[in-house]
Amino acid sequence: MTYKITALPGDGIGPEILEGSIEILEALAKKFEFEYDLVTKDFGGIAIDKHGEPLPPETLEACQNSDAILLGAVGGPKWTNPKNRPEHGLLGIRKSLKLFANIRPTIVTEATAHLSPLKESLVKDTDFIIVRELTGGLYFGEPKYFNENQAVDTLTYTTEEITRIAHIAFKLALKRKNVVTSVDKENVLSSSKLWRQTLEQVSKEYPDVTLNHLLVDACSMHLITNPKQFDVIVTENLFGDILSDEASVIPGSLGLSPSASFGESGPSLYEPIHGSAPDIAGQNKANPSGMLLSLAMCIRESLHQPECAQHLENIVFNTINEGIATKDLGGSYSTSEVFEAIKKSI
């Protein structure tokens, strides 16, 4: 079976980190003897420039016909029309492909713990995953409008949507340390009351997993004061956006964190947590680790090559350990030099 991959380089540093990663994928496929078809499509700002919209029909169709999507990054100061933003492409692709589960691991390794803004003793051995609901909540609820007098956004969740994401979190915890922390604002929001009660309900099907509840404001503190306490965190869309970005700086650089988004069936999407970093775009400075670790998630989950994925993850961290790293990690290597080193290690 030949898997189909759609590559969406996007904007800013997106193309440089994705192109290099595709070469790594080629080398890995040779070594581990698997095949894939890859097409590259316009997405984000570049698609606005070339086709007038961030998610052109041709791009969406290619994605729909894929097993996996590799995304670089989108956005930049160039695209200022509030009605036609690169980011809208991201929201559109999530919604169209029903990518409701966003998985964001935070892992602190030996090699970068000292780079964390937090004290090394606090972050060492941190290893948790944030499961963010990605197609509900304030991002998509209607009514949603503004005029010169007032604005409205709507936060909606159905029990079905909450149940679905809860199962993802519990299943993940079963493969890990058996602890789920559900984050909500139950003392204020109706949606959080339904969220909490649904999580309790679903937890009955997972007697081996401990379910804890934490308020979102408290969680924003705990992530800093004691990140090691977490195993799997599950939360709604906007809370997940804020908390996963907060978590992403814990390992020492935003450039390290990968993410994956899954639907109930159909293609999955893999992208680094970081954005398009227009300030360093085209300068061969970007840290490719977040993209490469996203590729590793893709190889494991969509191409079903767990050994290959593990091999890639080991190489990425070993390379950093050896000091072959970009500036954000305290190194002096360029993006392409890091890719070279990784290719050699394959």
Add this chain to the structure above:
Amino acid sequence: MTYKITALPGDGIGPEILEGSIEILEALAKKFEFEYDLVTKDFGGIAIDKHGEPLPPETLEACQNSDAILLGAVGGPKWTNPKNRPEHGLLGIRKSLKLFANIRPTIVTEATAHLSPLKESLVKDTDFIIVRELTGGLYFGEPKYFNENQAVDTLTYTTEEITRIAHIAFKLALKRKNVVTSVDKENVLSSSKLWRQTLEQVSKEYPDVTLNHLLVDACSMHLITNPKQFDVIVTENLFGDILSDEASVIPGSLGLSPSASFGESGPSLYEPIHGSAPDIAGQNKANPSGMLLSLAMCIRESLHQPECAQHLENIVFNTINEGIATKDLGGSYSTSEVFEAIKKSI
């Protein structure tokens, strides 16, 4: 003129930190020769126990007839009825008294910088204020309900509400470093689009103040990676809840941070950021600093005794500097011992 103060000890550690602080206020009033009337009322969980509701009419009336309200903390595991929570008292008092502006300073002093979960070099000299809108947004918008199938919360803001809080932020910045950072989620939320455009509008009246915009997810990172960059942060209710709690751990202990809430006229409310900490309640262990620094804000803003306020702030920090501190600050003193030491220094 004799100012009227209503004291609301509340639950958990609330009574112990507030009673001691009232004695400090007595001593300060003697030294600085001012007068006040103080009444104490039931509020929060204790009011549910005694009157069946967290904000009894008598309590609200006393608050309405005051110049200032001193609040300890509310809540605890004892009150589990989701329809009748101690926290509802807090939301009720904010709404009834139209306390739309919540001011939360984050200051890192010499004495506690080493206790921060962040690296000392990153946090030293941090000094910013979060201005949180407190009576709008998802907390109060309608419709707001849930049933067994779905839930809805509504995020509404009027231009008037945004304008009002923007002025508070700009005026504060004029007295400080002239920088306002407005935090929103403009790439997704309609309310944030109106927020950003209104902030731009109001900023025209403050040509000496620089206005920056930051997305809430990015802000949650910046607070950790570079807290020194901020002067005045202004944001909507829920973002302010999350970000100010995140910020509150930066100085080394949650027990250090004060807050003040203002309306357009009428009484102001002063309370520490921390909660009721039921796990240590009644054990004479609670750090009274957050309450005392809230009292200092009250003395400055509502009793109009700036020298007295400064004196109290100096004493609080000097006492910590001298090592007379509770366990959360690495000390071995009890709550009452800290109060004793502070009283002696007056």
